[in-house]
């Protein structure tokens with residue numbers, strides 16, 4: 001057995017050799033980069049010098065055109081190779097800092113020679129194309145490192161399983177090209193190194209976990225068999241981390257056929273989006289597309305309607321609690337997120353093929369150019385048997401023709417005459433040039449003036465109806481909102497569409513509410529997805545979404561079954577990776593989905609994999625134990641802390657709001673001074689945050705960074721952040737201070753999961769403050785240990 005010194009010596013030598021290779025390569029890439037940059041700048045500067053421009057006749061014009069195209073192609077090619085060289089140089093720079101983090105020795109034959117495999121974020125191959133200095137962590141052989149301890153081991157390759165023996169497993173910590181630690185391990189992934197990684201102070205963005213991926217996470221990252229992957233994982237068990245590593249893995253595995261734009265990650269909120277956006281670039285990959293469900297809604301509905309967001313809905317439901325109106329709204333919100341409602345809307349959409357789309361007339365001032373009756377006669381009468389999409393295309397064309405006819409009919413009208421007289425010089429000049437091109441104003445033409453007038457009038461009439469043309473192009477001759485609202489106007493229609501033929505509980509209230517809201521173009525959050533579904537079905541789902549190959553949904557427990565089914569429809573060809581934690585289901589819309597039912601019913605069971613992650617890595621053991629006790633015992637069972645020591649969470653009862661603010665300000669400042677980089681002060685609602693922020697500002701000195709994080713903020717700053725509970729989803733802080741977890745604020749059963757979510761954001765320290773009596777949900781967890 002070599003001793004520690006020998007190992008260090010051997011590995012230092014090897015590291016020097018590898019860094020030499022990296023440096024030589026880096027130098028080469030940098031010089032290519034310089035050259036390409038020079039080329040690109042040169043071509044851009046001289047673009048027009050090298051193009052022969054001659055517009056005098058058509059042959060010359062053709063030549064001019066092809067010389068421009070040639071120059072542009074040359075520029076594009078150089079820009080492309082500049083990009084390639086720049087990506088390669090970036091990757092090599094990362095490799096120079098930290099070329100690998102592990103080594104395994106693996107013998108395929110019993111007692112045969114073992115091959116040394118060094119594993120890093122990306123591979124490094126010698127000039128000969130055969131010497132593998134470093135294997136990418138995503139290569140099949142690298143799996144051995146994550147899945148096995150020394151002894152008999154095997155790994156999967158596209159060609160089949162390879163068996164053998166793992167004779168050595170070694171881990172390195174290399175920073176700035178210097179070997180800091182090296183040690184051999186006989187565990188799957190040594191607890192020591194994981195301990196060290198987890199004990200580090202957090203940063204404002206998420207880190208890659210590539211060197212310490214756990215076996216059960218590795219399974220999720222590399223799963224290629226299933227169409228749907230559902231991961232139920234405890235808070236802090238690495239769901240998001242595994243998801244991002246999986247994106248990187250897929251980009252590597254399918255590098256010839258999969259691009260980052262074909263992968264979409266649904267994030268819970270903009271803060272989270274910013275928080276995870278560094279992980280892939282740190283791995284040397286381009287980012288996937290990220291969006292929030294809200295953005296999807298806003299993109300289609302936002303311009304036409306005023307749409308309530310999930311957070312406002314959550315606050316409204318919290319405010320309305322206990323009142324009959326509030327309770328009724330809650331029932332409606334849940335129902336409109338259900339599979340029953342999805343099926344009802346689906347049946348309604350099929351019905352719309354035969355009747356019921358609410359059309360809008362084309363009107364100009366007081367004139368009806370095309371009436372609803374005329375549209376209906378065409379759509380459901382003359383073309384009634386054709387496909388919906390074909391009919392729509394026809395209808396669009398037909399409406400365009402009606403507009404043209406109408407323009408024709410108006411040319412002699414007074415208003416057109418007047419409008420034409422107002423034509424400015426440019427309009428007249430344009431009309432004149434057009435006429436000339438058509439042979440007017442020549443020797444043989446005699447009615448030029450009339451034709452010019454005619455053209456100006458036509459121009460004026462067209463300008464007046466331009467909004468109508470745009471409306472036709474944008475399908476605005478249909479009214480999706482009124483079409484959707486019809487479901488709540490007619491009992492018989494609803495019942496006819498419902499899968500069980502019944503009206504849901506609370507339908508009357510929903511009907512009244514629809515009148516109050518939809519008619520004012522105000523869309524409650526619970527109506528937004530159904531309305532979008534109706535709209536997209538009417539206008540056609542966006543084509544590009546069919547090209548998305550992988551859809552990731554994080555915090556999936558917060559999606560209603562309706563939303564899950566809708567996403568499936570919208571991304572029909574995508575494989576799904578769905579990650580969530582039913583213990584953190586904090587929104588009314590999804591409460592009834594009983595875990596992941598909304599998702600698992602989308603794909604046949606044989607194509608679905610359900611994985612569980614039960615070890616919680618984020619928080620210290622005392623914090624995990626404390627948070628677990630907030631949950632009901634049956635929900636807490638199965639959550640395992642990773643053994644990492646820390647202080648017991650603190651529960652502080654304060655006699656007034658002012659005292660609470662005093663105490664939190666004092667503690668937050670002290671924690672900052674101790675070196676905790678990110679401190680989250682989490683209040684229940686945004687309103688409360690505003691108040692908390694103001695109170696804290698008064699109490700903290702100006703040099704202490706304090707940020708109020710709102711729905712729109714995209715970045716999590718260092719220092720102290722004040723944020724509402726629902727925006728803390730998915731992210732973490734070195735220390736979490738819970739703002740007023742009193743019985744008054746978190747007194748109901750349904751606050752349990754919210755409180756759990758908030759407490760599990762803490763990595764190292766957790767303080768819970770309350771004005772008066774702390775929530776009984778906490779009381780279960782711990783008696784009050786301090787008073788202030």
Ligand SMILES: Nc1ncnc2c1ncn2[C@@H]1O[C@H](COP(=O)(O)OP(=O)(O)OP(=O)(O)O)[C@@H](O)[C@H]1O
Nearest residue numbers: 209212213214235236237238239240241617618730
């Ligand atoms: N294998 C690992 N190695 C190192 N750190 C890990 C590992 N797995 C998870 N972590 C760390 O644990 C923390 C929680 O991970 P992550 O945010 O991915 O969990 P999550 O399951 O998505 O949590 P939540 O549901 O609470 O949002 C992060 O700081 C992450 O870096």
